[in-house]
Amino acid sequence: xxxxxxxxxDLLEYAGNQMEGKVEYWDALxxxxxxxxxxxxxxxxxxxxxELIGIQLRSFxxxxxxxASTYQMEKTRLKELVKYLVRSRPKVASKAxxxxxxxxxxxxxxxVKKNPADISLESKLEDIRSFHxxxxxxxxxxxxxxxxxxxxxxxxxxxxxxxSSMRQKVTRTRLLIFSVARENSKIRSDFESLGGTKGYEVxxxxxxGAVAKKNVDSSIELLKAKxxxxxxxxxxxxxxxxxxxxxxSLGHGLEADQVIRQRSYLTGLIGKKIASESTTIxxxxxxxxxxxxxxxxxxxxxxxxxxxxxxxxxxxFLTDRFSASVLGCETTASSRVESYLTKHFVRMxxxxxxxxxxxxxxxxxxMKKGVMLVHSNFGMEDPLGGGIQCTSTKGYxxxxxxxxxxxxxxxxxxxxxxxxxxxDGVGKEIKxxxxxxxxxxxxxxxxxxxxxxxxxxxxILSGG
Amino acid sequence: xxxxxxxxxxxxxxxxxxxLKVTVxxxxxxxxxxxxxxxxxxxxxxxxxxxxxxxxxxxxGQSSCSQSSKLEKCIRDSKxxxxxxxxxxxxxxxxxxxxxxxxxxxxxxxxxxxxxxxxYADSLLRNLKTxxxxxxxxxxxxxxxxxxxxxxxxxxxAGLRKEKTETYFYVELALKVSLGTKLAxxxxxxxxxxxxxxxxxxVLPKWIQLAKDTLNARMPVTKKMTVILxxxxxxxxLVPTIGSHALGEMKFKKQSLFNKEDEVASNHLTVQDDGLHxxxxxxxxxxxxxxxxxxxxxxxxxxxxxxxxDQKYALNMNExxxxxxxxxxxxxxxxxxxxxxxxxxxxxxLSVKPGNAGLxxxxxxxxxxxxxxQFSWLNPDRLSTSxxxxxxxxYEIRDGEYTQxxxxxxxxxxxxxxxxxxxxxxxxxxMESGATxxxxxxPYIRFEDVQVVGK
Numbered sequence: 001x002x003x004x005x006x007x008x009x010d011l012l013e014y015a016g017n018q019m020e021g022k023v024e025y026w027d028a029l030x031x032x033x034x035x036x037x038x039x040x041x042x043x044x045x046x047x048x049x050x051e052l053i054g055i056q057l058r059s060f061x062x063x064x065x066x067x068a069s070t071y072q073m074e075k076t077r078l079k080e081l082v083k084y085l086v087r088s089r090p091k092v093a094s095k096a097x098x099x100x101x102x103x104x105x106x107x108x109x110x111x112v113k114k115n116p117a118d119i120s121l122e123s124k125l126e127d128i129r130s131f132h133x134x135x136x137x138x139x140x141x142x143x144x145x146x147x148x149x150x151x152x153x154x155x156x157x158x159x160x161x162x163x164s165s166m167r168q169k170v171t172r173t174r175l176l177i178f179s180v181a182r183e184n185s186k187i188r189s190d191f192e193s194l195g196g197t198k199g200y201e202v203x204x205x206x207x208x209g210a211v212a213k214k215n216v217d218s219s220i221e222l223l224k225a226k227x228x229x230x231x232x233x234x235x236x237x238x239x240x241x242x243x244x245x246x247x248x249s250l251g252h253g254l255e256a257d258q259v260i261r262q263r264s265y266l267t268g269l270i271g272k273k274i275a276s277e278s279t280t281i282x283x284x285x286x287x288x289x290x291x292x293x294x295x296x297x298x299x300x301x302x303x304x305x306x307x308x309x310x311x312x313x314x315x316x317f318l319t320d321r322f323s324a325s326v327l328g329c330e331t332t333a334s335s336r337v338e339s340y341l342t343k344h345f346v347r348m349x350x351x352x353x354x355x356x357x358x359x360x361x362x363x364x365x366x367m368k369k370g371v372m373l374v375h376s377n378f379g380m381e382d383p384l385g386g387g388i389q390c391t392s393t394k395g396y397x398x399x400x401x402x403x404x405x406x407x408x409x410x411x412x413x414x415x416x417x418x419x420x421x422x423x424d425g426v427g428k429e430i431k432x433x434x435x436x437x438x439x440x441x442x443x444x445x446x447x448x449x450x451x452x453x454x455x456x457x458x459x460i461l462s463g464g
Numbered sequence: 465x466x467x468x469x470x471x472x473x474x475x476x477x478x479x480x481x482x483x484l485k486v487t488v489x490x491x492x493x494x495x496x497x498x499x500x501x502x503x504x505x506x507x508x509x510x511x512x513x514x515x516x517x518x519x520x521x522x523x524x525g526q527s528s529c530s531q532s533s534k535l536e537k538c539i540r541d542s543k544x545x546x547x548x549x550x551x552x553x554x555x556x557x558x559x560x561x562x563x564x565x566x567x568x569x570x571x572x573x574x575x576x577x578x579x580x581x582x583x584y585a586d587s588l589l590r591n592l593k594t595x596x597x598x599x600x601x602x603x604x605x606x607x608x609x610x611x612x613x614x615x616x617x618x619x620x621x622a623g624l625r626k627e628k629t630e631t632y633f634y635v636e637l638a639l640k641v642s643l644g645t646k647l648a649x650x651x652x653x654x655x656x657x658x659x660x661x662x663x664x665x666x667v668l669p670k671w672i673q674l675a676k677d678t679l680n681a682r683m684p685v686t687k688k689m690t691v692i693l694x695x696x697x698x699x700x701x702l703v704p705t706i707g708s709h710a711l712g713e714m715k716f717k718k719q720s721l722f723n724k725e726d727e728v729a730s731n732h733l734t735v736q737d738d739g740l741h742x743x744x745x746x747x748x749x750x751x752x753x754x755x756x757x758x759x760x761x762x763x764x765x766x767x768x769x770x771x772x773x774d775q776k777y778a779l780n781m782n783e784x785x786x787x788x789x790x791x792x793x794x795x796x797x798x799x800x801x802x803x804x805x806x807x808x809x810x811x812x813x814l815s816v817k818p819g820n821a822g823l824x825x826x827x828x829x830x831x832x833x834x835x836x837x838q839f840s841w842l843n844p845d846r847l848s849t850s851x852x853x854x855x856x857x858x859y860e861i862r863d864g865e866y867t868q869x870x871x872x873x874x875x876x877x878x879x880x881x882x883x884x885x886x887x888x889x890x891x892x893x894x895m896e897s898g899a900t901x902x903x904x905x906x907p908y909i910r911f912e913d914v915q916v917v918g919k
Contacts, residue, residue, distance in 0.1 A: 039806075043717055045549045048526040049541050050804035051534075054507065065500035071508045071530045084503065092497040125548055143718050180847060185721055187847045230876070230917040231686050261494050263605035263638060263649075341507055341800045343492065343500060380841035380854070384605070384640060384649040387872055389840040389854035409845060411852035413874050440636065441653055441899055442798075462874040462917040464850025 005157065005167060008073075012159045015057055015078040020161065022086040023059040025098050027160035029298060030055050031340035035152040036116065038124060040132045042144045047125065054340040059085040063095040065322075069340050099325040103163035104302060108295045110170045112199025116151035119200050124149060127203050135179055135212035141223065142216055146178040149203070150195075158300045168295035172446060173202040174434060177212060181219040188222035188408070190215060190375065190393050195434045196289040196448065218375070218394065225406040228395055228463030234370035235412065235456045236363055239431035241392050243449030244376035246281050247351045247437065249388040249416040252381030254283075254308055254316075255334070255346040256323035265386035265416070266314065274314045275420035278356055281309040283318060285333055285349035291434030292349035292447035294336075299344065301333040308351075309420075320346045338443045345439045353451030356426025361401075363425045363455045370398040371461055373410050376433070381440075386416045395463070407463060414460045422459075427452030467535065471621070474539045478515035480557050480620035482752065482791075484508070484803040486612060489577035491585040493607035496593060498585065503578050509803035510535055514542035515555055523550035528804040554779040557620040563749035563756045567742040568630040569613075570658035577611035580659055584635075585609050588664040595672055601642065602672045605649075608636040611659075612799055624754045632745070632799065633659050635667075639675040648678035648871070650838070650857055655897040657743040674837055674857050681871035684860065684918035690833030690887070691875060691914040692826060692861075695894040695906040698816065700842035701851070703901030705879040706735060707811035708846040710762045710770075711788070712777035714809075719847060721880060722768040729883035731766040732819060738905065739787050739812035744895065745903035746812040750787070753807055757787035762814070774809040788812065793902045815905040819889030823908050826888045828864040834916060835859045835866070835908075836875065843900045844879050852876035873918030885912045 012028035019026040033052040039045075054071040055078065066089065068081040116124075132147040151173045158166045174195030181188050192215040195202050237245065250266075258264040266274070275281075285294050285303035296302045299321050307315050319327065320335035323346060336347040373392040380389045395407035432450035471479050489503035511528040512535070525545025529538045573580050588607070595602050612632040619625045636653040652671050656662050693701060714720035722728055739757030741747050748757050753775045761769045773781070774789030790812070791805035827835065836858045844851035852874050860868040888910040896904050 041717070043553075043713075045551060046524075046526070046806050047545045047549055048528070048804070048806060049545070050528045050801075051530060052507075052509075052801060052804070053530045064498055067500060067502045067505075069502075069505040069507075071506060073531070081504070089501070090498045094497065121545070121548060180719055182718065187719065187721065189845070189847050230874075230915060232919075258605075261605040261638075263640065265647075338798065339801070341488070341505055341798065343490075343502060378841070378843055382840060382854075382856070384638070384647060385856075385871070387840070387854060387856075389874075391843075391852060408848070409850050409852060411854070411874055411876065413854045413872065415872075440651075444798075460873065460917060460919075462852045462876040462915065464844070464848075464852045464876045464878055 008157050009159065009165065011073060011075065011078065012055065012157065014075050015082055016159055016161060018079060018082040019059050019086055023061040025060040025161050026058065027158065027299065028055060028057050029340060030157040032155040033152060033339060035150060036124065038128045038149040039146065040128050041146045042136065052339055056340040057081055057085055060098055062089055063092045064089040096322065096326050098321055101162060104166055104300055106166045106296060106302065108168050110168065110197055110295060112171045114200040114204065116171065116173055116200045117153065131208045131212065134208045135177060135216055138213060138216040139220055141181045141183055141220055142179050143182045144180040148176040150174045156298065160300055164300040166296055166300050170197055170294055171199055172196065172291065173198050173200060175202055175206060177215045179216050179219045181223050183223050186223055188219055190218040190222060193434060196291040197293045198289050221406050222394055222408060225394060225408045228371065228407040228410045228461055230462045232458050233461050234367055235459045236370065236372045236398065237454050237456065238374040239451050239453065240376040240433045241373045241390060242353050242451030242454045243351065243433055244379045244390045246353050246451060247348060247447065247449045248379030248381050248390055249419065250281055250308065251283060251348045251351045253383050253386065254318050256317040256319040256327060257346045258383040259317055260323050260326050263384045265384060269314050270316065272314055273312050274417055275309055275312040276423045277312045278426045279309055279312050279420055279423050280354035282307050282354060283348050283351045287350040287432065287448060290350035290432060290448035297333040297335045298337045299335040301331050304333045306332045318346050318348065320344060336445045338445055342443050345443060347439065347445055348437060348447055350432065350448035352430065352432065352449055353426065353454065355428050355430045355452045357428050358425050360427060360453050363427060363453055364398060365401045367398050367401055371410065372396045372398055372403060373412060387413065388416050388419060389413050410461055410463045412459050412461055419456060419459055422457035423454050424457055425455030470536050470539055474543055476514050476539060476543050478557060478621045480513050480618065482511045482803055483617040485615045486800045487577060488610060488612050488800065489581050490608065490610040491581045493585065493604055495604060496589055507800040509801065510538060511803045512538045512542040514539065514546045515557065516543065516546040516550060518550050520552055521550040522553055522555050523547055524555060526806065555776055557622045558624060558754045558775055559622045560624040561756050564740050565749050566740045566744065566747040568628065568657060568747055570631045570633065572659055573611045573631040573633060574613055574629060577613060580611050581609045584659060584664065591664050591668050602639050602675050605638045605640045608634065610634040618754050620754060626750050626754055628749060631657055633662060635662050637671065639671055641675040641679050643679055646679050648675060648681065650675035650678060655745055656895065657745065661743065661895065677869040678857050678871055681869035683872040684834060684855065684870050684916050686917050688913050688915055690830045690910060690912055691916065692833065692835040692908055692910045694837050694908055695896045696898050697836055697839055697842055698906040698909050699896045699904030700898035700900040701844060701879055703811060703814050703904050704846045705844050705849040706762065707814055710772050710811065711809040712771040712773040712781055712783060715771055716777055716781060724768060726768045727766055728768045729763055729766040730886040732886045732889050733763055733766050733883055734817035735763040736761050736815045737772055737788065737811050738815040741813050741815065741905060744813035744905065745897055751789045752791045753789035755785040755787045755789060757812055760786045772809060772811060774807065777809055813903045813905050816889065816907060818891045818893050818907045820891055821888055823890045826890055826908065826910050827861055830861045831863060833861045834870060835861060841899050849879035851879065873916065876915050876917065882911045882914060886910065887912045
């Protein structure tokens with residue numbers, strides 16, 4: 001069994017060589033994911049060390065991909081799988097060819113200040129216990145606190161028929177806290193999360209007291225929060241909700257696999273004005289420490305910064321090799337897999353609104369009546385219809401330029417293009433958050449998103 | 465070296481070993497053409513749990529690996545972890561008990577997953593091509609057709625040794641309909657245990673009709689009204705909320721809003737946790753700790769009856785386990801990596817007892833309301849049970865008749881308020897997987913006085 005890097009390169013090249021001359025293109029991806037997960041609440045403490053290792057092989061010929069994956073790191077098994085990849089394919093009308101690319105050679109370990117693998121499990125556990133304890137003692141109405149630590153080290157090795165030979169090692173570390181407040185039959189909770197392509201410095205540089213207090217205060221505030229008003233309102237969204245809008249509403253519609261499927265409401269709008277002039281949106285896999293950052297995508301394309309919307313004008317789609325070939329444009333290094341077990345899809349990395357020049361006070365000042373959404377929770381794409389669903393864990397009423405009553409979970413919906421065109425104020429301070437993103441309901445990959453405060457003239461709101 | 469010996473060598477006395485081998489075959493479509501054929505996609509996972517004891521303290525450690533050659537390290541790691549988290553809590557690995565045997569596998573998939581997905585794809589495309597020739601042409605923009613075969617072996621130090629083979633079939637389609645410049649979509653995603661449950665000639669007509677109807681959809685008005693939810697939406701509404709508050713673990717942690725014999729819902733509502741339903745998505749002879757799965761009544765005629773227990777919370781609350789210790793699947797977890805998930809208390813298949821009326825009768829009784837067939841993502845907060853979700857495919861109902869397709873706007877509320885306002889449940893159950901919850905068996909449910917938000 002091969003696990004050392006040079007053995008893995010040898011295995012992947014062996015598999016590829018079996019396909020040479022029989023297909024138009026092949027690639028092979030080794031995926032090793034090892035994690036440490038600690039979760040602690042007032043009753044349970046769970047520690048686990050999950051691991052996932054395997055290889056995915058792909059071949060392309062006559063417009064159709066074939067792929068196979070295995071956990072068996074042996075030449076005999078790979079040779080058997082190759083038989084599936086060189087067989088005849090169903091006939092398709094669109095016999096697209098992949099654009100040829102120059103081979104790349106890279107061997108990069110993404111730097112972190114402190115490698116989590118160098119920290120003992122005892123130390124990690126002690127830190128999470130301390131974090132949990134700090135939060136538990138802050139308010140009697142907090143009936144439970146969940147503290148969670150997760151580090152993961154992902155090693156990907158990629159070779160292809162063009163001669164690319166690449167290896168990357170990416171470390172991600174996350175710290176989450178989720179406190180539950182209860183008063184009689186009213187239960188509310190909020191969460192806080194920190195992390196990215198970073199190491200154990202996420203924990204060591206974290207002010208446990210401040211993060212725990214912020215989270216606990218928010219859960220307690222939600223106990224007294226009112227149900228949000230329903231209908232159309234002027235809105236201000238915080239950086240995390242701005243990030244969610246950039247990601248869910250616009251980003252998914254720009255994934256070029258949706259374009260070539262004829263399933264994007266943004267098809268035909270490149271070069272057109274789709275947002276207010278103050279709007280610039282970027283997707284970059286090169287954001288330092290961004291949760292969605294990587295060295296190269298899972299087709300071996302080195303990471304890129306892609307400007308999607310510049311001053312309201314739609315500039316480009318996000319592409320993988322196939323969609324870039326069909327659309328006649330460059331690939332944006334956006335092909336990603338959840339693991340060796342899942343298909344490559346066009347995906348976002350770190351998606352964000354660029355900052356403007358307004359302070360929060362300036363954004364609030366002209367608003368007579370409105371709603372502020374803070375702390376995004378989840379959203380869902382509507383690539384064909386161009387609709388939005390973005391939900392924040394809480395909100396506030398705005399009256400005469402002042403933030404007033406706290407509100408429970410607020411959801412925002414409507415048309416993406418109407419919403420982007422009605423952005424009339426952009427804050428100057430940008431923040432990033434970390435999360436995971438599914439393609440539809442599956443294939444979750446780590447992503448980052450963010451932005452500054454945004455003021456939106458009109459959006460449909462509702463809340464539970 | 466045998467696995468028993470590996471544990472002995474590591475000085476481990478109490479343990480379990482969960483082995484999962486999964487094989488997947490898949491075809492993905494782009495329009496009417498095949499984009500990719502995937503398979504075999506094979507995964508293997510070993511998860512070791514070790515229990516350590518020191519006086520009254522117990523500690524559980526869990527570690528996973530993908531190769532049997534790493535099992536020895538996995539056992540050492542688990543032992544080490546179990547010694548790190550020693551605490552005052554009871555645990556012991558279950559003894560073997562007699563299991564029931566619900567049907568959980570489709571022989572067609574077990575025999576030849578690759579052929580099964582190819583045949584289904586052919587049949588689906590044939591049916592869709594016929595439809596594409598009609599005036600309002602419906603076309604797939606993409607599709608996923610996938611089979612899973614899961615082979616599980618669970619062994620523990622108490623002498624338990626259980627095996628099962630189960631299957632899943634997954635279909636996801638985006639059906640686009642266009643007329644002039646107008647576009648609309650219906651985007652169904654469904655899991656089943658068998659291919660027949662999703663036979664394309666059975667499921668396609670309704671999916672196509674929903675896509676076509678959405679072409680003329682408008683946004684609803686903002687108003688409180690009657691809302692009928694389809695079984696899939698009921699799955700996402702009730703499983704995360706009732707399913708969470710019904711857990712012994714939630715009671716123990718003071719996070720449950722349910723107390724035994726409390727009236728928690730309208731007397732129309734009876735809910736069971738049915739871990740033995742034939743071809744239920746979470747049916748199994750035994751749960752992931754080895755306890756037999758069973759049928760437990762959770763809510764009977766609106767009254768909360770029983771909590772659901774995994775092994776740990778059953779022991780700590782002096783109750784019998786109900787077979788609800790699961791490596792809990794959601795649509796955010798990959799079935800192929802299920803072995804590495806922690807065991808937690810979790811409902812199996814929540815089953816809502818059907819009512820007496822047909823759906824059409826329920827609709828005919830509505831003065832002003834909507835019937836929802838699909839939300840964007842109905843994802844209620846499992847503690848507060850509040851939710852707000854965008855409508856993707858729905859119908860307006862006026863004076864007992866469907867009058868208009870709807871899209872956009874939202875429905876919001878608190879699930880535990882809504883279940884007190886149930887005015888009808890249809891007479892036919894459907895096995896469903898939602899966008900949030902993995903399994904539910906439910907009819908359509910009609911709720912009164914629900915907030916709908918639109919223009």
